[in-house]
Amino acid sequence: MAKKVTVIKAVSGAGRKKAARKLKVCGYARVSTGSKAQAGSYATQVAYYTEKIEANPLWEFAGVYADEGITGTKTKGRNEFKAMIAACEDGEVELILTKSITRFARNTVECIQTIRKLKAMGVGIYFEKENINTLHEASELMLTILASVAQGESEDFSGNNRWSIVNRFENGAFKVGTPAYGYRKDEEGNLLIEETEVETVRWIFESYLNGMGTYRIAKKLNEQGVPTIRYSEKWQDSVIKEILNNPIYEGDSLHQRTYTERNFPFERKVNNGQLPMYLQKDAHPAIITHEEAEAVRSIMEYRNKILHIDGDKYQNRYLFSSRIICGECGSTFRRQKIYIGKPHEKIIWTCHNHVENIENCKMKAIREDAIHQAFVTMWNKLCTNQGIVLEPMLKALMEQAENRSDTKEMEQLNTEIHSLSEQSQILNQVMKKGYMDSALFMEKSNLLAQQLTECRRKKTMLNRRQKRTKEIVRTEQLLTLLKEEGYQREFKEELFDLTVKEIRISKSHAITFCLKNGLKLTEKEGGEKDAVAHTHRI
CATH class of the missing domain: 3.90.1750 (Hect, E3 ligase catalytic domain fold)
Structure with a gap:
């Protein structure tokens, strides 16, 4: 007896494309100086990536991040770069387009670390000049080689500058760039x-x-x-x-009191004997x-x-530095020691305004161990009540995200932006072939440009409203952390650092922990309050 076989027809390529979700793509541009000569390059790169992404029907425009007048040797100070990485972490970007490895980074270590971090999240980087996509298997070896070459160029340049400066130190010919006060x-x-x-x-x-x-x-x-x-x-x-x-x-002139490291990331450090210093006696009045x-x-x-x-x-930065906010004046707290050298020596945190002028702020100091105890109490209450507090909150946030009407509005805006971009391209082709009068072309082109600008403005505003989805990610992370760490008997710095954004101290010394997922939990200094009663949404 013949077996009965049913043939399931393959879905056509066109059908698959329609069903496929669009890839969220952004561009990253950087020029290394803020000079007028580089300004044109900066603006051109931004315009180039905007047009390229919007012209691809399989891509969804996720913005262009651009740092102007910033060095690529390290990510410190590259605010747009950091914002782009944060967007990747929040699922807003899935592919980054950039000109070359030298535009992305000249530091091999940071370059590879960033690539691996993004790759683990499923985010790829496409380097146009090198024709490399980091999601492909063979990309990392080639990237390591190319990034090392780029880093070598920067190190050679830095080495030449260093030799020149040291030579002037030794000959007494060095001229100070910015004179000291006085x-x-x-x-x-x-x-x-x-x-x-x-x-x-x-x-x-x-x-x-x-x-x-x-x-x-x-x-x-x-x-x-x-x-x-x-x-x-x-x-x-x-x-x-x-x-x-x-x-x-x-x-006296004492040179090389500070120095720049020879290798990446070229950090500036105080010279505590690592390198020679050059003292010139009676060099000036x-x-x-x-x-x-x-x-x-x-x-x-x-x-x-x-x-x-x-x-x-x-000079050291402590765990609570810039994180404790005064509920009376809004200033930050500073760390102090009292009863130094005595058995009852304590660390306290005091409002900056109160320290400078007691009339400006009446807030009293709070002991560090009281903050530690309040955090442990808050953590344990949250751990016990996560099924009452966090899980319903997560469910509500997810339902809110699914039912949000602005998702449809975003789709409409993307369609309209794509349509306007296509119209602009057709208009340019018609003009090039001589089928349209230049005056009419300018009129139509300006109108399309205004419509595109307005659509992009609306999309930016909509994106800002949709940032609330970060709360879902942070709440999921907090739930995982609570399950892994469980009940705590003593204060742990790493748990505080992972969960708390800032602390607000009221005049009555109520300690409010503002968590990274948007939750606020309040504890009285040395008191015991129910966590649910003090749970508020931001």
């Missing part, structure tokens, strides 16, 4: 005393020698309205410390004597070693 340069680059600033410098040294600390000196200068160094907002104790430590004020400078150094060393103040610890 000095100015003549036409030949020599340092001269700046009469409008010299009295302030002398007062700083005299005050310190008379027992006044760097914080109080900065506060006095701010109260007196003394113009700041390089027109900053206000004087800081770190700036005062830098002035007191600088041998330039006793007439002095503001203070050598004896006064030596006395300042002796006092500073004593205060640092014996009294544990004026040291370098203030």
Whole structure:
């Protein structure tokens, strides 16, 4: 008996294309200087990627990210680059178009790390010049080689500059670019005393020698309205410390006090003996004597070693730095130690405004261990009540995303943008073949350009509204973390860092943890409150 076989017909290519979801594609452009000569290149790259993406019927335009006047040797400071990576993490971008590896990064390590990070999320990068798509299997070896070549070019250039500078250090021919506070340069680059600033410098040294600390000196200068160094907002104790430590004020030039690393990412660091320094005695007019400078150094060393103040610890960034917000004035809190050297030594966090002027803010300091305990209490309550708080919240967010009417509006805008782009291309072809009068072409072209601009503006506004989908991702991550970590008996820095965006302290010392998924949970200092009662949506 013959077996019965049913043939299932293949779906045509055209049918598959219609069913396929469009790929979210963005462009990334960068020019390495902010000069007028590069401005044209910057604008051209932005326009090029906008037109290229919108012209492809299989792609959905996800924007163009462009950094102008930024170096490619490291991602620090490249705000558009960071925004693009964040968009990839939130599922808003699935493919990045960029001109070449040198436009994307000149740092092999960061380049490969970024590529691998994006690849793990299913996001590809297409380098046009090299014709490489990072989602293809053979791409990584070639990218490593090409990125290394690009990095080598930057290292050679940096090495040549370094040799030139060191040569001038050794010959005493180095000219300071920006003179220190209290000095100015003549036409030949020599340092001269700046009469409008010299009295302030002398007062700083005299005050310190008379027992006044760097914080109080900065506060006095701010109260007196003394113009700041390089027109900053206000004087800081770190700036005062830098002035007191600088041998330039006793007439000496000490070069290579800081240095740039030889390898990527070319970070600037303080020279603590890693490289030679070059001291040129009596190189320019002095503001203070050598004896006064030596006395300042002796006092500073004593205060640092014996009294544990004026040291370098203030330069470190702590876990809560810039994360604790005053509920009364909106300022951030700063870290302080009390009862130093005693058995009951404590760390407290105090409002900046309150420290500077008690009349500006009445907020009292809060102990760090109280914040630790409040976080542990909040975490454990959330862990116990995740089925009551987080899971219903996640369900509601997902339903809201599915039922959102602006999804249809976004589809309509994408269709309209695509249609207008096609009309613009047809119009250009008609004009090139001589079938249309130039005046009529300009009129039609300007009208299409205005319509395209308006559609893109609406799409940008819509994208901003749809950013709420980030809450879904963050809530899912928080649920996973709660299940993995479970109940906590003591404070863990990594858990705090992963879950909390900022802390707000009320006048009554209610501690509100603003979580990264948009949730707010409040604990009283040393108190026990139900987590559900203090759950609020942002």
